[in-house]
Amino acid sequence: MSAPVLVNAVAPVTRRVRAYFAPVNRATGTPAVFDAAQSGSFALNAAPAPWIDLGWCTGFARKSATKIEALRTGAPAVVQTQVRSEIEATVSLAFESWGKLQMALAAGSQQMNLLATANGAIANGSGGIAAAPVPLAAGSTATSLNVGAATAGFNVGDLVAVDLDYTGQVGFVGSGVSGAYVASAVAVNDDINYVRRVSLNVSRVTAIANGALQLSAALPAGAPATGMQVSRLAGFVDREGGSWFQEWSALFVMQGEQGDRVIYHYPRLQPMQSAAESAEVLAGTLEQIRLTGAFRALPVKDANDGETVVCFRSYLPAAMRSV
Structure with missing residues (x-):
């Protein structure tokens, strides 16, 4: 041999x-x-x-x-x-x-989501006041979001951010990946949507059926945690400057x-x-x-x-x- x-x-x-x-x-x-x-x-x-x-x-x-x-x-x-x-x-x-x-x-610095704005929101460079988020129902996964009848407010192709509400927490925020550091609630206007605004837990809707939004890729943070909500977004925005x-x-x-x-x-x-x-x-x-x-x-x-x-x-x- x-x-x-x-x-x-x-x-x-x-x-x-x-x-x-x-x-x-x-x-x-x-x-x-x-x-x-x-x-x-x-x-x-x-x-x-x-x-x-x-x-x-x-x-x-x-x-x-x-x-x-x-x-x-x-x-x-x-x-x-x-x-x-x-x-x-x-x-x-x-x-x-x-x-x-x-x-x-x-x-x-922060890489922010351009959340869909509320009716009559005042224009702002990184996005105006966001529309109310949609709560997630039980059984949601990293690739499928159960929103029930609220699917009527979404379309195939929509971009979505999924994360917790901002409720006054300070420190690093963002599920899966820290998207920002919050020094105080006042600094972010105590905005319930702030975490979703800076979250990297985003994906695109590719199908809608049976009260669920099917996503193109798994959310980076995995299956949504209790209390997470979903917001539509138009795109992304970053800024020259900032401390993050x-x-x-x-x-x-x-x-x-x-x-x-x-x-x-x-x-x-x-x-x-x-x-x-x-x-x-x-x-x-x-x-x-x-x-x-x-x-x-x-x-x-x-x-x-x-x-x-x-x-x-x-x-x-x-x-x-x-x-």
């Missing part, structure tokens, strides 16, 4: 970068953890929970700003060792598609053409710029507008040795490649 033949190792050859993000628990400061030893070979179109596939991205660039200093002793001074005096890293990219989560990541910073865990995957894979895991990323876009000429006067994001990596402790790190780079060699 002949021995298996190894192929010489080569540099990875890749076409594009796939981006996946997962929410950080802002209340506890706990990021999403990715273990490449356990899940590194996942199918690109079926990321493991809680990672959300945000599609392909372009212009992916990583930059290290970590500073290494030499320690010198004696006369004349001689380098004896080195230390890291500062740890910092940034990453930037452009998303290939626009969606709620892509806009939230590129916005930098989004924070997410991120995976960037480069799939090699020869079967290998490079994975960059950033446990904590915060935006380092406000909402921005880039234009790419398609043909003639047609331009494609892409959302661009730039992020600063924040530190975590590696459970294996307690080291402070901001990124994990994993390489999964192709089968039968020399190492």
Whole structure:
């Protein structure tokens, strides 16, 4: 029986970068953890929970700003060792598609929902006073919202936000993903719809039957909790300014053409710029507008040795490649 033949190792050859993000628990400061030893070979179109596939991205660039200093002793001074005096890293990219989560990541601050307004509402840049929300009945799931006779107020194609009422709570708000930080009820006008206004728990209605709204994709927060209500929305809005910073865990995957894979895991990323876009000429006067994001990596402790790190780079060699 002949021995298996190894192929010489080569540099990875890749076409594009796939981006996946997962929410950080802002209340506890706990990021999403990715273990490449356990899940590194996942199918690109079926990321493991809680990672959300945000599609392909372009212009992916990583930059290290970590500073290494030499320690010198004696006369004349001689380098004896080195230390890291500062740890910092940034990453930037452009998303290939626009969606709620892509806009939230590129916005930098709150990414708000343009809730359907009440009759006679005074115009406002991020949306006027919202119409009354619709309560959910028992049996609602992450993909089906039971609203009974209230289906008459919805149409196939509607965008909806599903979340709790604002009842004076302070701190991080938003189910599944923290969408904002509320300092006081006065700051948000004690608005019952404020949580739904900043919620990332949104989807689109694709069918209406038997008193239920069927959704195009599962709500990020899963099955609605008791007390949640649903509001229609026209779209999304973000703002230049504000005090809130989004924070997410991120995976960037480069799939090699020869079967290998490079994975960059950033446990904590915060935006380092406000909402921005880039234009790419398609043909003639047609331009494609892409959302661009730039992020600063924040530190975590590696459970294996307690080291402070901001990124994990994993390489999964192709089968039968020399190492």
